[in-house]
Amino acid sequence: xxxxxxxxxxxxxxxxxxxxxxxxxxxxxxxxxxxxxxxxxxxxxxxxxxxxxxxxxxxxxxxxxxxxxxxxxxxxxxxxxxxxxxxxxxxxxxxxxxxxxxxxxxxxxxxxxxxxxxxxxxxxxxxxxxxxxxxxxxxxxxxxxxxxxxxxxx
Amino acid sequence: xxxxxxxxxxxxxxxxxxxxxxxxxxxxxxxxxxxxxxxxxxxxxxxxxxxxxxxxxxxxxxxxxxxxxxxxxxx
Numbered sequence: 001x002x003x004x005x006x007x008x009x010x011x012x013x014x015x016x017x018x019x020x021x022x023x024x025x026x027x028x029x030x031x032x033x034x035x036x037x038x039x040x041x042x043x044x045x046x047x048x049x050x051x052x053x054x055x056x057x058x059x060x061x062x063x064x065x066x067x068x069x070x071x072x073x074x075x076x077x078x079x080x081x082x083x084x085x086x087x088x089x090x091x092x093x094x095x096x097x098x099x100x101x102x103x104x105x106x107x108x109x110x111x112x113x114x115x116x117x118x119x120x121x122x123x124x125x126x127x128x129x130x131x132x133x134x135x136x137x138x139x140x141x142x143x144x145x146x147x148x149x150x151x152x153x154x
Numbered sequence: 155x156x157x158x159x160x161x162x163x164x165x166x167x168x169x170x171x172x173x174x175x176x177x178x179x180x181x182x183x184x185x186x187x188x189x190x191x192x193x194x195x196x197x198x199x200x201x202x203x204x205x206x207x208x209x210x211x212x213x214x215x216x217x218x219x220x221x222x223x224x225x226x227x228x229x
Contacts, residue, residue, distance in 0.1 A: 025169040028176035029207040094167040094194070104173055 002026075005145040006035045007153045011043030013054040013086060013098070018154050019044070020101035026150075027108035035105075036141040038115035041154075042122070045114055045129045049098050053083040106132060113140060155213070155225060158186040164193045164221070171197045172204050175226065179210060182228045187213065190224040198222055 004026045008019040019041075023033045037045050043052055056062050056073045062082075072078070090097070096104070106112070112133040119126065119135065126135075134140075145151050161178045163171040171192045178188055190201070198215065201224050205212035211227040 021169050024173055028169075028173050029204065094165045094170070096167075096170050108173075108176075 001030065001032050002150075003032045003144070003148040004034075004150040005141065005148045005152070006033070007141070008035055008037045008041035008044060009039050009154065011040030011052060013052050013083060015154065016044050016049075016052055016098050017101070019152075020098060020105055022152070023110045024101055024104045024108060027105065027110050031150075033105075033108075034111040034113060034141075034144050036113045036115065036136075036145075038118050042114055042118050042124060044098070044102070045112060045133055047128060047130050049102075052098060053079055054086050055079045056082045102130075106130075155187060157189045157225070158182060159188050161188060161190045163190055163197070166192070167194055168196050168200065172200050175201070175204065175224075176208075179226070179228050184228055186228045188226045188228065190226065192222045192224070193220060195222070197224075201226075 004023070006019050006023060008016075010016070019035055023035055026033050043049075054062070056064065056068065056078060057070070065085075087097075112130075113136045114129065114133050116135045116137055118124070159178060159182055161174055163174055166174065171190065171194055175188070175190050178190075182188060192201075198217075201215070201222075202212055204210070205226065209229045211229070213225040213227050215225075216223040
């Protein structure tokens with residue numbers, strides 16, 4: 001059986017998609033998959049994903065309906081607005097929500113490992129996370145990653 | 155071709171058509187035919203790759219009016 005390991009380090013909406021898309025697809029192809037969530041990536045394991053947002057600030061590649069100067073992008077509420085617009089676009093184009101992709105991963109036995117050090121660092125409350133995840137460290141990850149066919153850092 | 159099961163994946167985008175295809179195949183028996191209809195043009199290549207990776211044969215692919223129809227034979 002082929003194996004794939006992913007390290008998910010980002011907690012923004014755009015960076016949340018690649019780990020879940022690749023993991024769920026690899027699982028559908030019969031891969032044994034594990035995702036190690038560390039630093040901001042841990043946000044992706046919270047029960048409530050509504051804080052996972054996209055920011056136009058410092059993101060010049062983000063397509064905008066109208067050109068928007070940085071001074072406007074930094075106004076209060078712009079981040080929520082950009083997130084709302086992006087989610088609306090994703091839905092219209094038939095792209096699954098993060099919640100849906102995440103549960104498809106879990107249904108397909110993708111193993112989620114949360115970085116224990118990050119939990120301690122940011123004082124995360126473990127009850128905020130979804131069920132059926134494990135907690136571990138770099139060694140836990142490398143134990144699995146060392147035997148994989150594909151290993152990605154996202 | 156005798157179709158044993160049909161999956162309507164119209165309106166879904168990557169990777170949903172593949173994920174739903176995999177799910178649909180789960181409770182089918184070897185040799186049965188699954189028909190998948192998709193509107194995602196990326197699914198043409200993806201379905202071929204899915205077939206290569208999983209060994210479920212892609213018997214045929216049809217395209218008409220922006221809709222893609224795949225016939226997969228369960229391994």
